[in-house]
Amino acid sequence: MNRAEGLLSLARANGAIIATAESCTGGLIAAAITDIPGSSDVFDRGFVTYSNGAKEDMLDVRAETLNAFGAVSEDVAREMAEGALKRSDANIAVAVTGIAGPGGSEHKPEGRVCFGLARTGAATQVETIEFGAIGRDAVRRATVDHALNMIVGVLKA
Structure with missing residues (x-):
């Protein structure tokens, strides 16, 4: 069973409905x-x-x-996740925003991805992962895996 199949089983068991808000992963x-x-x-x-x-x-x-924090920030990831929750019929929403590459800057390097996870009745979680300059495809794949793992983590809790 792959990660997404496991997530679906857990979501069904927990009555979870999922929404996503994606920037660097493009869906x-x-x-x-x-x-x-x-x-x-x-x-x-x-x-x-x-x-x-x-x-x-x-x-x-x-x-x-x-304007204050830039698109690649935990503040924006938080608002993305909360916005997806508000604008959907979901009770859990994951959001990602980051620099998949190539490129980046000293302050926002390639491979930095900010994650948000919003749930009905719970505080929104945010975190930043530095995947490093591993290439655009690898950053995007790692971001998908991490986002799915975040959802699984709260469903197992």
């Missing part, structure tokens, strides 16, 4: 979940918000947050 988390037959039982929707404008329009990320 790969939603794709990993919906690749599994029967995922419609637990997956509500995915938001691909690559641009700052999309984050604001679709997820209610505040322009002030984007």
